[in-house]
Amino acid sequence: MKYVQLFSGVLVLALLTACKPTGSIKVGFIGPLTGDAATFGTDTLHGVQLKIEEVNAAGGIGGRMIELVAEDGRCAGGDAANAAQKLVAVDKVVVIVGGDCSGETLAAAPIAEAGGVVMISPLSSSPDVAQAGDFIFRDYPNDLLKAKAVAQFFAEEGISKVAIITENVDFTVAFRDALKKDVPEGALVFDEVVDPGTKDYRSLMTRLQDMEFDAFFAVARAGVYADRDDA
Numbered sequence: 001m002k003y004v005q006l007f008s009g010v011l012v013l014a015l016l017t018a019c020k021p022t023g024s025i026k027v028g029f030i031g032p033l034t035g036d037a038a039t040f041g042t043d044t045l046h047g048v049q050l051k052i053e054e055v056n057a058a059g060g061i062g063g064r065m066i067e068l069v070a071e072d073g074r075c076a077g078g079d080a081a082n083a084a085q086k087l088v089a090v091d092k093v094v095v096i097v098g099g100d101c102s103g104e105t106l107a108a109a110p111i112a113e114a115g116g117v118v119m120i121s122p123l124s125s126s127p128d129v130a131q132a133g134d135f136i137f138r139d140y141p142n143d144l145l146k147a148k149a150v151a152q153f154f155a156e157e158g159i160s161k162v163a164i165i166t167e168n169v170d171f172t173v174a175f176r177d178a179l180k181k182d183v184p185e186g187a188l189v190f191d192e193v194v195d196p197g198t199k200d201y202r203s204l205m206t207r208l209q210d211m212e213f214d215a216f217f218a219v220a221r222a223g224v225y226a227d228r229d230d231a
Contacts, residue, residue, distance in 0.1 A: 024067040025060075027052065028087035028117075030080050030098030030108055036196055037075040037221060040100045044122055045070055048097050073099045075169070077107030084108035088115035095119070102126035103170040109136045125171050127178075143171065147178035154183060154215070163190035163213040165204065167220035176219050189213050 029048055031041035052066045060066060069091045071083030080099050087093045088111055096112055096119040099105040105124040112119040113133035121129060121138040125146065129138050154162065162183065166176040173193065180188060190211055192204060208216070 022064070024065045026067050026069055026091055026093040028084075028091060028093035028096040028098075029068060029070040030073040030083045030087070030096060030104055031070075031100040032075040032104070033070070033072040035074045035076075037101060040123060040221070041073070041075075044097075044100055047122075069093060073101070073104040073108070075099075075101040075104060077103045080104035081107040081111060084111040084119075088112060088117050093117060097122065099124060101169070101171060102129065102174065105129055105136070105138070106132060109133055112136065126174050143175040143178045147175055147182050150179060150217075151182035154187070159214040160184070160187060161189045161213040162187055162215050162217055163208055163211060164188055164192070164217045164219065166191075166193045166218075168193045168195050169221070172219045172221070179219075 027048075029045055031044050032038050033041045033045065049068060052068055055061065056065050069087060071087060073080035073083055080101075080103070084096065084107075087096055094117065096108070096117055098119070099108055099121055100123040102124040105119070105121045106126060106128055109119060109129070109132035113135050116135060118135050119137070121136075121140065123140050124138050125140055125143045127142045127144050129136065130142065154160075164176065164179075166172050176191075176193070180191075190208060190213065194201075194204070
């Protein structure tokens, strides 16, 4: 609900800056619609579509209907930058929802900022998003806040030895790096970064069998692995 309310507010603010007084209001979307992170992108897109349908059914904004233009960012900076360039220069959107991945958002942000287009990310957690520009917003806690919360949980539960495996993508690595600064030195007794395409974890599990730890912590895109038959 918080995201829907924030999206509505940003949409109204963007409308106030729109030059064209008539016709539909174009809203852009950037998120991973294909690839490993498509689960996140399609869910976010469905939420945006639902809100737009609701607003249009109620008469739109000032009598103007909202038109959604969705682009596939593939959770990749290059794809997101290309998508932002199209949305800003060709489609002339007044606001962009996205990206989902921090890499998408940080790559698209300079283009949206230069074009004076408001961009709001529903999922990007990189601390760098906060400095991405005056037109760039997000509705999601950053990695520094999340890492402190996890470190506090470990301390409260008496967890002093942690084994951690991190998926090698932008936001998971950023979270892992933040967590390493918040836990006591030596607390991470096992710290391994694995590629997203890894299918066989037996060697890692074998190494873990010979170690002593209080908690096992996986920093990964849960939706990605839940949808994989080989994970």
